[in-house]
Amino acid sequence: MTPRIHRFIIYPAAFAAFLSLAQGQNQDIKKLPSKVLVEKAVSLENEVERKYPGRVESINKVTIQPRVSGTLLAATFREGDMVKEGQLLFEIEDTRYKASVQAAEAKIKQLEIKIDYAKTNYERQDRLAKIKAVSQDQVENSLSLLKELEAQLLQAQAELTLAQEDLKYTRIYSPLTGRIGRLTYSTGNYITPSSQPLATITQVDPIYVRFPISEKDFLSLFGNDEELRNRADLGIVIASGQIYPEPGTIAMSDNEVKSGTDTLNVWAQFANPRQMLQPGGIATVVLSKKNAGKTAAITLSAVQHDTQGSYIYVLDDKNTVVRRPVAIGSTSGNKQIITSGLQEGETVIIDGLHKTRPGATVVPVFRDELPQ
Template identity: 40%
Template sequence: MRKSSIYAVTLLLGGMATAQQPGRMVTYVQAEKAVLGQDKIVRKSIGHTEAVRHVTVRSGVEGRLVKVHFQEGAHVKEGDLLLEIDPLRYVAAVEEAEAAIAQLDAQITYATGRFNRLNALAAQQAASREDMETAKATLEELKARKAGANAELARAAKDLADCKIYAEISGRIGRLPKGEGNYITRGEAITTIAQMDPIYVRFPLSQNDVNGIFRGPKEIGHVTNVQLVTANGRNYPGKGRITIVDNQLSGSTDSYTLWAEFENPGKLLTHRGIGALYVSLNTMREVCMVPLTAIHYDTSGAFVYVIDAENKVSRRNVTAGTVQGRLQSVYEGIEPGEIVISDGSHKTRPGATVHPVFADAGLNEPGSAQGGELAPVEVDAATVQEMTDPTVLTIETARLEAINTVELRPLVQGVLQERNFTEGERVQKGAELFHIDPTRYQATVDAGKAAVEQLDVKINDARTKYERQQKLLEVNASSKDDLENARATLNELQAARDAAQARLAVAQDDLDRCVVKAPLGGRIGRTLVSKGNYVTDIKTPLARVVQLSPIYARFPLSEKDILSIYGSSDKLEQQAELTLVTATGEEIAEKGRVAFCDNEIQPGTGTQNVWAVFENADRSLAPGGVVSVRVHRKAEFPVLGVPAEAVLTDSRGKYVYVVKHNRALVRRIICGSAAEDGRVSVFTGLLPGEQVITSHLADMEENTPVQVK
């Protein structure tokens, strides 16, 4: 269709909706015939993003969490050190196991020499066979004990290694509910990591489509033309490819579940998000096509207005397909050659008579344009410029959370003797809070020190004897057997001392645990176990300490809002600023920032949990409270703006007309709120310096000639 003809018809229709003819009023509408066109085979499905790998981080040992090496919500790499559990007792276990092996090595060395000597003497009839067999049995027993000791050392070494927890995959790490100072049990879930790049989109496709159009599960597995439309209605950059087809049908829907893989370097897609998938083959087929403007939508679906041979209008429900330039495929409801209204349908109704005007044929009415293109429409235009984004997202149900809450647990048994704080007061890190009866643990430490001292005495004596045996052997005044025995005794005692020292370290740790100290500064709560009670269960906390400054405010944001306004959760973290309003309506002067976003979308609500951090220097905000937060973009991150009157809306969303080579071109946009000066923030779709039309918008359509005043 010629652009000049389209414009001529549009101008006429806009200027004369009806014309007086003898006996009746005539309504002019622009019309076109449905034509055959080439259409790709496309199937649409609603899908959900899934991390290719999703790992729950767990502890392989139990103990106090002493160090956190990551920021919540950060992107971590495989092999990164994440957490450290107090290794003291596990170091002692390794040292004790090593000492046990050293003792056995000393005994084996002596037993080996003794067996070899007795074996040689027995062969010469100089020693009894019974003595030789006894020596052999002793040696074999020691070797078996060493095998067990080696296994114990391997177990202890694994426990010690597990005190450091590393990232098993690369991805975004989640919230850490238990921070430094908390006691972590073996196997306890600590946090999660969701792989972000690449990412899967899981979606269903009917058995008929898979086996018919796509020629079966094996063939559809080779499809590489998968387009994703994200929750904010924008096409995702880059195409996906189908990598997995489930090995069974869903019984309730008779459909296959498929997984398409997308590269996600910008982290736009988040685990458990939603989107629309368009799966297509490269083959084409002939279908009926009509102008995009001829298709309308209501609660019943898509429909067109058809003009019959008597120029009467009827409504026809259709199945709309893909858009090919200015035309759209229609799979059902209309045949090629039928006439549809492409412009002016608002001036008529089903059953009415109209006068169809075909743009290619021109108009044979008085005053109509004959040949050539009419003069361009003079329009007002505004330049796209940067502005401070006025868009504000208000969340009324944000919840305050302590960044860290530590449960003070009894790690030893005994009578709770003292409580050195007032319930509800603020305590400093390292403050002594509880005292558990240390009597038995002090006794164990004293006994351990005595054992080490005794072994020191024995070692000195054994070393003296060994050195004496060396000198005697040099003058043949002693036997080699006596020397080996002295060496074995010395080595065994030294190993025994190492083991005793390791046990003493554990005993000292138990004694230190009798004094329960504050692992962080914060407010301590109610005492959960009273003075005088005998504490035995590590699962029962004595009290809780909550960090008050800084403090989190947790709230949900829809995936659509995050993608539309900020582009990704990473950009939300960088660009957003927050204002907090308390339950009493007081606005806090201090501004907050987004600390991190969760690594998954909540499937039931389509929202992503966001944690904002506020300094809370005066400690006026308390964990558990409900507040309102207003999320807005920082001033140093401007957006583009256009006058509000330039923004139009149709069934597909917001759009403007931009001026390009003296033509009006439709540009789809995603926009936010209007500022006090009447400008609307635009997040995507425009470039700085472009001109948007602000007047005569009713006369505009794609490619209308224009002249900016």
């Protein structure tokens, strides 16, 4: 049996219509809106907590330097003691300084006697000159002697002040409350103002903890030095891993950002009654913000960054994509705190941003609508 051969004749006009229909269908497919994963912005407590390495520093540190020369007679403390402000620390031999004070006082008394006589003499010469009993030259000489003696008295009084100061410096008192270190000289040594410091006193209560805060954290969390002082909540974890029982306060911050690290040094002050913190020690500073309040938050993947700053894609009521610049704050888990530019309940694209652009219409899909 001879096979039947079927012949199909394709007319040019019909083929062109077929291609046109196929292309139109492809274009309609391309015009379909993209599906993107979205979520509603939520409201979270803007809980801020940052940890920074800290270094313990003394607020005040004083070296005790002798101001006069003499034999060191006594040191009235033990090395390593806590000393109080105004406490007697050292005694230097004072015999010559007492004698200098007495000599200055004696000189003043002599001059005061001479001035009394010179004043009386001048007044007498002045009366006699009025009746032509003495010459005017004698009056002027008596006045000149009086003025010279008064000048000598001023000089003697200045010498007495210096002598009294030198005598006072033979007793050295603590200028602050703190821990005193080792003695440089034992008693019996002759010391002078050019000698090495006798000892060093370090204030330990209260005490500083210095830590570097990044410029980004400083600006995003507080914005300025006043806000940092008023709204920073401070605690520290000491080297042993214990939480330090005393809270801290911001004492000061540096006046410039370190260009190499983009950080700002901050000094926090802590009470240190039990001296658990020692100058030179280390601690971990835990910084949080008081009364941070609630603010909008979104999944981290929603936030994009470019040269203009941070931004997100928000959908309007017609599911049209709108680019929205935002200011970001801290993170909480996988959520990014948005300090401005977003309200709770707004719909934000969190995945599929590469499929769309501002002005495009999309099909929003929420996570709970995804197939399990």
